[in-house]
Amino acid sequence: xxxxxxxxxxxxxxxxxxxxxxxxxxxxxxxxxxxxxxxxxxxxxxxxxxxxxxxxxxxxxxxxxxxxxxxx
Numbered sequence: 001x002x003x004x005x006x007x008x009x010x011x012x013x014x015x016x017x018x019x020x021x022x023x024x025x026x027x028x029x030x031x032x033x034x035x036x037x038x039x040x041x042x043x044x045x046x047x048x049x050x051x052x053x054x055x056x057x058x059x060x061x062x063x064x065x066x067x068x069x070x071x072x
Contacts (some may be wrong), residue, residue, distance in 0.1 A: 005031045007051040009041055016049060027053070 008028045012021040012060050035053055043051070 007031065008040075008056040009035060010056060011043060011051060011053050013043065013048050013051040015047050018064070021050065021052065026056070 003004060006028055008026055009032075011024050011027050013024050014021050025045055027035075027039055027042055039051055039053065
């Protein structure tokens with residue numbers, strides 16, 4: 001969710017090919033902050049052959065989360 005000056009990204013990475021991209025964490029950054037610098041600072045600078053980020057606001061649920069029945 002975009003909260004004013006803060007933006008949340010979901011970070012995925014791989015350390016070798018053909019290893020699949022895997023979710024490695026969420027990263028919340030201030031507007032104007034370099035995403036690459038922050039991602040490398042939080043998840044480490046070495047060993048990655050690929051890192052990608054998805055802004056949380058662009059995620060489209062395929063099957064939305066539903067409340068279990070009987071819980072209000």
